[in-house]
Amino acid sequence: MTDYAVVLATHLAAVEGPHAARDLAVQTQIPEPTASKVLKKLARAGVVVSQRGAKGGYALARSPEHIGVNEVIEAIEGPIAVTECSDDTTDSSCEYETNCGVRANWQRINAAVHKALSEITLADMAFPGTAELVSIARSSNEAERMRAASPQSNDVH
Amino acid sequence: MTDYAVVLATHLAAVEGPHAARDLAVQTQIPEPTASKVLKKLARAGVVVSQRGAKGGYALARSPEHIGVNEVIEAIEGPIAVTECSDDTTDSSCEYETNCGVRANWQRINAAVHKALSEITLADMAFPGTAELVSIARSSNEAERMRAASPQSNDVH
DNA sequence: CCCAAATAGGACTGAAACAGTCCGGTATAT
DNA sequence: ATATACCGGACTGTTTCAGTCCTATTTGGG
Numbered sequence: 192m193t194d195y196a197v198v199l200a201t202h203l204a205a206v207e208g209p210h211a212a213r214d215l216a217v218q219t220q221i222p223e224p225t226a227s228k229v230l231k232k233l234a235r236a237g238v239v240v241s242q243r244g245a246k247g248g249y250a251l252a253r254s255p256e257h258i259g260v261n262e263v264i265e266a267i268e269g270p271i272a273v274t275e276c277s278d279d280t281t282d283s284s285c286e287y288e289t290n291c292g293v294r295a296n297w298q299r300i301n302a303a304v305h306k307a308l309s310e311i312t313l314a315d316m317a318f319p320g321t322a323e324l325v326s327i328a329r330s331s332n333e334a335e336r337m338r339a340a341s342p343q344s345n346d347v348h
Numbered sequence: 349m350t351d352y353a354v355v356l357a358t359h360l361a362a363v364e365g366p367h368a369a370r371d372l373a374v375q376t377q378i379p380e381p382t383a384s385k386v387l388k389k390l391a392r393a394g395v396v397v398s399q400r401g402a403k404g405g406y407a408l409a410r411s412p413e414h415i416g417v418n419e420v421i422e423a424i425e426g427p428i429a430v431t432e433c434s435d436d437t438t439d440s441s442c443e444y445e446t447n448c449g450v451r452a453n454w455q456r457i458n459a460a461v462h463k464a465l466s467e468i469t470l471a472d473m474a475f476p477g478t479a480e481l482v483s484i485a486r487s488s489n490e491a492e493r494m495r496a497a498s499p500q501s502n503d504v505h
Numbered sequence: 506c507c508c509a510a511a512t513a514g515g516a517c518t519g520a521a522a523c524a525g526t527c528c529g530g531t532a533t534a535t
Numbered sequence: 536a537t538a539t540a541c542c543g544g545a546c547t548g549t550t551t552c553a554g555t556c557c558t559a560t561t562t563g564g565g
């Protein structure tokens with residue numbers, strides 16, 4: 192579902208102008224009800240704006256270079272997890288300092304992911320420049336090495 | 349489960365020396381069978397090494413500063429998703445160029461996440477330096493802004 | 506003024522993933 | 536020999552998720 196959102200948002204970035212949900216579904220090969228659902232979430236999150244009624248449709252809320260893929264992903268999956276250490280009365284879970292230290296640092300991981308994602312804009316996705324294609328080629332070795340490991344779920348979140 | 353892995357690995361990085369699964373479970377407040385399961389996966393992926401038999405236990409396979417959290421996370425969840433466009437006969441799913449272009453760029457997102465995660469080592473998690481604490485403070489604004497959005501699942505996976 | 510087009514919102518369902526547990530097997534110090 | 540501790544996998548109940556469908560509500564056009 193998250194990947195659908197990225198595909199749809201990128202398509203909106205590439206073509207520009209309002210699109211009916213049905214048209215987008217056809218053009219992106221995504222089943223229509225699902226595409227509609229995704230677009231609703233994107234609208235709710237403020238990534239796209241919607242126009243109801245006849246001749247209505249969806250369009251990006253801002254210009255593609257000002258929308259990071261993090262916004263698209265978080266619109267679908269909710270905010271990247273922030274494990275709060277203890278907002279509860281019992282701080283018993285914190286009596287082991289080393290463990291608590293880890294949980295405090297957990298947000299560093301989230302921040303890193305968030306930052307990495309926010310640095311990729313829909314403009315990058317829709318109109319990849321040559322400079323960035325190089326960086327893709329360079330990282331393809333890593334990608335292939337990764338593929339060897341375990342065969343499990345997809346999704347980013 | 350992924351967060352358990354990070355907690356356990358960080359604990360191994362912080363203390364050093366072999367630890368029995370049971371001890372680790374107690375020290376990290378993680379239910380023992382689950383901790384054991386996680387450790388097995390980490391061993392399988394080569395993040396930690398195991399010593400069987402009496403006086404056995406787990407220890408990091410390498411020094412903490414040479415193990416990125418990406419290794420820990422990928423050991424549990426499998427490699428970060430790589431949506432391959434088409435290794436199939438029918439290239440029908442590629443007849444819409446804009447759509448296919450997106451899928452090609454999808455791996456850029458994965459690469460970015462992978463890179464961000466690999467730049468955080470277990471040493472960073474176990475012994476956070478002051479310099480990096482600054483970067484955490486700086487990014488806490490973002491974190492709080494994120495919190496406002498939608499109330500959904502956690503996990504990084 | 507009325508109708509058709511199009512989104513908003515939510516209820517519902519079947520399938521998949523996941524956390525957590527448990528057991529029989531194997532290796533190894535004492 | 537024996538107690539200790541990891542290895543491997545099977546099993547289960549819960550939860551999440553993708554996908555569908557139905558009923559408003561809004562809006563442009565004849």
